[in-house]
Amino acid sequence: xxxxSFAGIFAIVYGFFIAFAGEKIIxxxxxxxxxxxxxxxxxxxxxxxxxxxxxxxxxxxxxxxxLLLEPLTLVFALIFASCLIxxxxxxMEQYMIFDLTLLxxxxxxxxxxxxxNLPLKSHIIAAAALFLIMFFFAVISRGGIGGGDVKLLALxxxxxxxxxxxxxxxxxAFFGGVFSIILLLTKRREKGGYFAYGPFFTISALIILxxxxxxx
Numbered sequence: 001x002x003x004x005s006f007a008g009i010f011a012i013v014y015g016f017f018i019a020f021a022g023e024k025i026i027x028x029x030x031x032x033x034x035x036x037x038x039x040x041x042x043x044x045x046x047x048x049x050x051x052x053x054x055x056x057x058x059x060x061x062x063x064x065x066x067l068l069l070e071p072l073t074l075v076f077a078l079i080f081a082s083c084l085i086x087x088x089x090x091x092m093e094q095y096m097i098f099d100l101t102l103l104x105x106x107x108x109x110x111x112x113x114x115x116x117n118l119p120l121k122s123h124i125i126a127a128a129a130l131f132l133i134m135f136f137f138a139v140i141s142r143g144g145i146g147g148g149d150v151k152l153l154a155l156x157x158x159x160x161x162x163x164x165x166x167x168x169x170x171x172x173a174f175f176g177g178v179f180s181i182i183l184l185l186t187k188r189r190e191k192g193g194y195f196a197y198g199p200f201f202t203i204s205a206l207i208i209l210x211x212x213x214x215x216x
């Protein structure tokens with residue numbers, strides 16, 4: 001059994017790595033796409049406390065991963081977790097999920113599937129199914145759900161397999177919907193206004209990934 005002190009030290013190291021590397025990556029992405037951002041004039045204001053957020057989310061999730069997951073599963077879970085953490089933050093700040101964040105993880109999913117001996121066909125089907133489901137919701141929402149959300153759910157399907165990905169979709173949609181209704185009722189969001197659904201999917205995926213790992 002993994003020692004709690006070792007898990008704590010590991011989590012701190014991983015948290016610092018995510019905080020500092022994530023800060024650099026997000027700065028690069030924001031500046032590269034500055035004029036496509038939702039809030040281009042508020043980059044630094046909305047980025048306040050970013051490093052602390054990345055550290056806490058990275059350290060907290062990795063602490064439980066190292067306690068609950070097998071070593072090989074842990075390696076790939078930490079890799080995929082880094083994507084989920086970055087997407088959570090960029091979507092919170094600018095309501096954007098960058099293609100350059102997702103693309104490397106689409107590639108890395110295939111070594112993960114191979115080394116973890118996961119069923120490739122079912123993972124590809126899960127990715128395709130969630131892509132189509134999210135594409136449908138993106139069309140009928142008329143901008144409420146963006147292309148980044150569509151690609152994010154496809155990526156979650158590819159990494160996590162059909163059952164866990166559908167659970168992620170259901171929980172993210174439910175809690176995102178509840179939160180959106182609360183904002184509307186409290187008049188903190190106007191009908192048709194911007195709303196970031198991505199973090200509800202990424203946090204749901206991160207929790208499931210931390211507890212379960214990947215679908216075999």
